[in-house]
Amino acid sequence: MSSNGAEAAAAAMMPHVGMNLEHKGKTWTIIKTLATGPFSEVFEAIDTETKQHYAMKTEKEVGTIRPVLKLDVFVLKVIQSRGITVGFPKIYDAGRTNNFKYVVMQLVGPDLGKLRRSLPGKKFSLITALRLCAQTLDRVETLHDMGWLCRDIKAPNFAIGLGDQAGIVYMLDFGFARRFLDNNGVHVRPRAAAAILGTIHYAPIASHYGRDQSRRDDLESWFYMCLELVAGSLPWSHLDCRRQHQLICEWKQFARKGGRHQMLKDCPLEFDEILKMIDGLRYYERPNYRLISSQIEKVIDRLKLDRYAPFDWQVDNGQILEKAAFIGDLGESHLLSMKLNEARKKRAADKESTAIDITT
Numbered sequence: 001m002s003s004n005g006a007e008a009a010a011a012a013m014m015p016h017v018g019m020n021l022e023h024k025g026k027t028w029t030i031i032k033t034l035a036t037g038p039f040s041e042v043f044e045a046i047d048t049e050t051k052q053h054y055a056m057k058t059e060k061e062v063g064t065i066r067p068v069l070k071l072d073v074f075v076l077k078v079i080q081s082r083g084i085t086v087g088f089p090k091i092y093d094a095g096r097t098n099n100f101k102y103v104v105m106q107l108v109g110p111d112l113g114k115l116r117r118s119l120p121g122k123k124f125s126l127i128t129a130l131r132l133c134a135q136t137l138d139r140v141e142t143l144h145d146m147g148w149l150c151r152d153i154k155a156p157n158f159a160i161g162l163g164d165q166a167g168i169v170y171m172l173d174f175g176f177a178r179r180f181l182d183n184n185g186v187h188v189r190p191r192a193a194a195a196i197l198g199t200i201h202y203a204p205i206a207s208h209y210g211r212d213q214s215r216r217d218d219l220e221s222w223f224y225m226c227l228e229l230v231a232g233s234l235p236w237s238h239l240d241c242r243r244q245h246q247l248i249c250e251w252k253q254f255a256r257k258g259g260r261h262q263m264l265k266d267c268p269l270e271f272d273e274i275l276k277m278i279d280g281l282r283y284y285e286r287p288n289y290r291l292i293s294s295q296i297e298k299v300i301d302r303l304k305l306d307r308y309a310p311f312d313w314q315v316d317n318g319q320i321l322e323k324a325a326f327i328g329d330l331g332e333s334h335l336l337s338m339k340l341n342e343a344r345k346k347r348a349a350d351k352e353s354t355a356i357d358i359t360t
């Protein structure tokens with residue numbers, strides 16, 4: 001076989017749209033790419049027998065920069081074994097072929113990053129953002145109380161549910177998770193050095209300095225994510241993760257001093273108090289998650305916001321969800337409007353003719 005032929009044959013063995021994966025007595029048809037990342041690929045797949053739709057996360061057997069799937073499966077199984085049913089995708093199957101590993105799990109809706117970018121002005125309304133902050137904090141608390149750190153908290157690692165679950169936030173992605181309690185429930189001691197992990201824009205300052213992370217660091221990342229959910233961006237969003245990580249770290253430090261006002265200027269004043277609580281946490285300390293959520297509640301009360309209002313994506317006849325479903329394929333942006341138009345034609349129920357803003 002020519003080298004081109006060999007490459008094509010190898011590519012055909014890897015998961016791709018249109019592939020039928022027959023494994024362990026089941027057949028899954030891959031129908032859509034949901035995300036392509038450095039560590040894994042996520043697809044939508046159908047069980048050919050039941051016609052149910054699932055998410056299938058896959059990872060190459062060789063040449064993977066950092067294997068994450070095994071940990072993902074492990075943590076999701078632990079969560080499931082504890083009977084936690086709200087806010088974490090249910091895992092159905094996991095296996096490997098000669099070429100890749102896969103996990104089949106509950107299909108959820110768009111992640112919070114895609115959702116935000118689908119909104120006018122790429123910004124959530126304040127009440128939607130605050131409720132997302134509260135729900136994501138609940139998920140982090142659940143994970144921590146099981147003895148695990150996430151170490152990669154960011155909007156794309158949380159998603160909303162589908163259909164009547166669209167008001168529930170799911171936590172995805174445990175590829176960088178780490179157990180911080182030993183078998184006796186004792187907090188493990190920090191290692192002398194730890195690699196910088198996760199996504200630099202949200203990384204805690206400790207991680208920039210190669211220090212080991214604990215619960216307070218997850219909350220620091222959670223706080224940066226919340227700032228972005230509320231304000232639409234971070235002061236360092238425009239900086240390049242690879243070339244300017246030092247500058248990003250300096251910004252985070254400056255935000256504790258003279259730059260505090262600039263960082264918090266588009267947030268409710270209670271966010272200053274929340275940051276104080278997080279920055280005051282010690283390495284081994286269990287954060288007071290309730291006290292932090294009570295600050296979020298305080299904003300809702302002070303500004304007389306309606307905590308029962310529908311979320312931003314529940315008031316526009318499904319257009320935001322529709323856009324978010326396509327926004328993942330940024331590499332195919334020339335196809336975006338075409339795909340959206342096709343999808344809109346198919347939606348018999350939706351008679352709306354307003355154009356959708358497809359810039360991302």
Ligand SMILES: Nc1ncnc2c1ncn2[C@@H]1O[C@H](COP(=O)(O)OP(=O)(O)OP(=O)(O)O)[C@@H](O)[C@H]1O
Pocket residue numbers: 034035037038039040041042055057068089105106107108109110111152156157159172173174175
């Ligand atoms: N169960 C699911 N249902 C629907 N979409 C999902 C599901 N799991 C993941 N996704 C989508 O795939 C994206 C990538 O998934 P995930 O974060 O688990 O993979 P990853 O390769 O570890 O990502 P990264 O390294 O970019 O954080 C998510 O941001 C989300 O948009």
Ligand SMILES: [Mg+2]
Pocket residue numbers: 156157173
């Ligand atoms: Mg992720």
